[in-house]
Amino acid sequence: xxxxxxxxxxxxxxxxxxxxxxxxxxxxxxxxxxxxxxxxxxxxxxxxxxxxxxxxxxxxxxxxxxxxxxxxxxxxxxxxxxxxxxxxxxxxxxxxxxxxxxxxxxxxxxxxxxxxxxxxxxxxxxxxxxxxxxxxxxxxxxxxxxxxxxxxxxxxxxxxxxxxxxxxxxxxxxxxxxxxxxxxxxxxxxxxxxxxxxxxxxxxxxxxxxxxxxxxxxxxxxxxxxxxxxxxxxxxxxxxxxxxxxxxxxxxxxxxxxxxxxxxxxxxxxxxxxxxxxxxxxxxxxxxxxxxxxxxxxxxxxxxxxxxxx
DNA sequence: TGCAGTGTTGCTTC
DNA sequence: CGAAGCAACACTGC
Numbered sequence: 458x459x460x461x462x463x464x465x466x467x468x469x470x471x472x473x474x475x476x477x478x479x480x481x482x483x484x485x486x487x488x489x490x491x492x493x494x495x496x497x498x499x500x501x502x503x504x505x506x507x508x509x510x511x512x513x514x515x516x517x518x519x520x521x522x523x524x525x526x527x528x529x530x531x532x533x534x535x536x537x538x539x540x541x542x543x544x545x546x547x548x549x550x551x552x553x554x555x556x557x558x559x560x561x562x563x564x565x566x567x568x569x570x571x572x573x574x575x576x577x578x579x580x581x582x583x584x585x586x587x588x589x590x591x592x593x594x595x596x597x598x599x600x601x602x603x604x605x606x607x608x609x610x611x612x613x614x615x616x617x618x619x620x621x622x623x624x625x626x627x628x629x630x631x632x633x634x635x636x637x638x639x640x641x642x643x644x645x646x647x648x649x650x651x652x653x654x655x656x657x658x659x660x661x662x663x664x665x666x667x668x669x670x671x672x673x674x675x676x677x678x679x680x681x682x683x684x685x686x687x688x689x690x691x692x693x694x695x696x697x698x699x700x701x702x703x704x705x706x707x708x709x710x711x712x713x714x715x716x717x718x719x720x721x722x723x724x725x726x727x728x729x730x731x732x733x734x735x736x737x738x739x740x741x742x743x744x745x746x747x748x749x750x751x752x753x754x755x756x757x758x759x760x761x762x763x764x765x766x767x
Numbered sequence: 768t769g770c771a772g773t774g775t776t777g778c779t780t781c
Numbered sequence: 782c783g784a785a786g787c788a789a790c791a792c793t794g795c
Binding site: 458459460527542543544545546601603652654661662663710711753754755 | 773774775776
């Protein structure tokens with residue numbers, strides 16, 4: 458489930474592998490982009506849209522790659538940007554891919570020259586052929602991923618990007634700004650507000666659980682009832698947790714892989730997420746991690762050291 | 768065996 | 782306006 462650290466890890470990988478190359482060809486099985494509504498009809502399930510997409514990308518050079526919230530932005534020389542949202546189970550990989558009908562993935566090697574092969578690598582729905590002969594592929598078991606193309610200058614106001622809140626890891630995103638963003642939903646539960654992309658961009662279920670554990674806040678706490686010094690702790694934990702996620706190469710609890718097909722390792726560093734029943738790792742705490750539902754999603758927390766403010 | 772759980776987003780409903 | 786619920790899809794685990 459790609460959140461900010463997973464998307465950042467992917468973008469960092471794209472910068473090392475595909476930036477500077479040109480796109481020779483693009484293939485799709487017309488199966489990805491499930492949740493596309495009349496308002497957002499640019500789905501790669503639509504043959505006509507794919508024809509337009511193909512016309513724009515083939516022959517273009519990849520000049521840069523960026524992340525905005527959980528979106529991957531691939532900027533092209535023709536002043537258009539490919540926008541990819543991996544949703545639940547999508548991931549981009551770079552390597553040698555052959556034969557779209559037989560779906561064979563020739564895995565990349567890691568630094569020890571070990572082949573990186575796993576069963577998810579076969580769920581390929583989009584394949585870009587690049588000027589060095591390698592491929593940039595989108596793998597997505599559940600087919601929710603969004604792939605579209607937007608004139609680069611229209612991106613900031615587009616329906617994909619326009620509503621998003623500030624980037625939490627920007628140096629300009631200071632504590633007063635963080636507090637001001639949270640105050641927009643002061644009557645709501647903190648876990649829901651952290652995951653609201655229009656308040657702060659890029660935080661999802663895993664990292665919200667982890668930063669609340671770190672800052673000793675119960676997920677059901679009401680924003681305006683949390684003392685200011687505790688909000689400050691959350692601000693610090695937000696930055697450090699997201700940075701830690703990036704340092705660990707993302708979280709592969711589910712399907713996430715980096716562009717080399719390799720798993721991240723943040724799942725081995727969890728303190729709360731999916732640790733129901735386990736003993737709390739906070740020194741001298743001895744609580745047992747509990748699972749509840751908040752805003753329709755699972756929340757994991759320690760009922761002993763995470764304080765409820767209501 | 769069958770069905771709840773998984774988590775992102777955006778539409779629908781109240 | 783806000784929230785709650787659900788659908789898009791496929792696989793896992795109990």
